[in-house]
Amino acid sequence: MATSAPLLPKEGKKGAHSKASIFYGADEYLEELKKKYAHDHEIAALKNLLPGDNDPNAAGQAESKDKMMKLEKNAENRSLKTNRLFPTANKPDPMPQNLAFLFTKITPEQMMYMWNVLTAIFVTQVLMVCLYSAALAAFPEHWWTCTLCFGIPFSYIAIQNIYIDHDVMHGATFPVYEWQKFLTHPFADFFSLPWEEFVLEHNRHHASTVDLLIQGEFGWDPEEFHYALQQWAGPMGPNWYKYLLTVPWIPIIHFFGLNDTGSLFALEWWMHFPDEGTGGKCNKEFWSKWVPRRVKHNAFVASLWACVWLLGTFPLGRPLSEGWRFMFTVSFFARVGYSAAWMFITNFTHSLPWNEFLANDPGRTWPVLHNLMALVLGGKHRWNEMLFHDVHHAFPNAVGTLSQRGRFHGWEKVHDAAAEVLHRGLWKANGDEETQMQKTQKKRSMMMKQGK
DSSP states (O other): OOOOOOOOOOOOOOTTOTTSSOOOOOHHHHHHHHHHHHHHHHHHHHHHHHHOOOOGGGTTTTOOSSSSSSSSSSSBBBBBBTTBOOOOOOSSSSSOOOHHHSSSSSHHHHHHHHHHHHHHHHHHHHHHHHHHHHHHHHHHHHHHHHHHHHHHHHHHHHHHHHHHHHHTTOOSSSSGGGGGGGGGTTTSSSSSOOOHHHHHHHHHHHHHHSSTTSSSTTTTOOOOOHHHHHTTTTTTTTTTHHTTTTTTTTHHHTTOOOOOTSHHHHHHHTOOOOOOOOOGGGOOOOOIIHHHHHHHHHHHHHHHHHHHHTTTTTGGEEEOOGGGHHHHEEEEEEEHHHHHHHHIIIIITOOHHHHHHHTTTHHHHHHHHHHHHHHHHHSSHHHHHHHTTHHHHHHTTTOOOOOHHHHOOOOHHHHHHHHHHHHHHHHHOOOOOOOOHHHHHHHHHHHHHHHH
């Protein structure tokens, strides 16, 4: 998993594998990708609504008539919430040579490599749980030692799991093999969204929230409750005491599953999607597509946790009724990791205090903090996602995630390119007044230029 080179088949064997084979070639995968976008037209429709370029693999799909697949704006292309025009991303034109790599479509080989990494993370998680059970069986008197030696790395790899999930959904939306979609986040909770709906709700978030500090500007954002807890009372400075009532709840609700891979979030999404059919009738694909997916995904999740339960019984000399002790311990450390990852991706990046902190160029003034946080998240390529989440929101299809780009081009090259894109301005001027986020971005880019 530490390797920096994709695990690719040799050239010249591209078309050597049939569809019955356990291996795909890159060309076969790309062809399958287009078919999956045709079947999951909802994902294609949402991706094609996002700012910046459309996803080229989703091209040609008709615009959806479902409410969830549309932007909420008036006939003048303005938000019903803020009356702002839907912004146009300021993609460099002509494209400078030093920025071209950031906007280059990732290759099928790179897509396949990312799914390989995701699969390797799942296999590692399974092996860690098995080894934890074996350690407890061998050293029953050292419960705390065995548990902490398992739990801390298990939480850490859960963070890596979410970041590779995020990378994959923005660059290689559909798995190489159908079974891989079940491996994306089964340890996150006892039931959760299937992969396709995970992708859908996340793209709904991008379509609705273009400016990091104006949530749900162009439609319902599934993450809005999180943002309300941290921004309901206005600027943090004069209202800090009000936030003492709500901000402490953020890690708690994450822990109990109100995040993209959690059970409470799944319930919230299922209450909104799919849209009802004409005349209030059941959506025509509800029983044929969505229910079977939900059942299959959560049957796999339940089977996995059943195995974890069993590992905590007979191997440890315990009766079947006591498997919950082992299972809840595994779940506790998993939830710590998944919660931490989602707090960084969801709460920190969309908070006013964090973006004001970034405006003072903390990479130069707080280098130790940056290095420490990069270590927590799994490397500086991951930390770039925290530093330039606004660039990610401006170009969710064209650039994808900054951590994904750093995986193939190195964190420093991606960091410098993202800083240059930010300095050029993320959005084209359209006559609207600058938002607070745009003013913060302008200040930050000037600080970063002066610091060079």
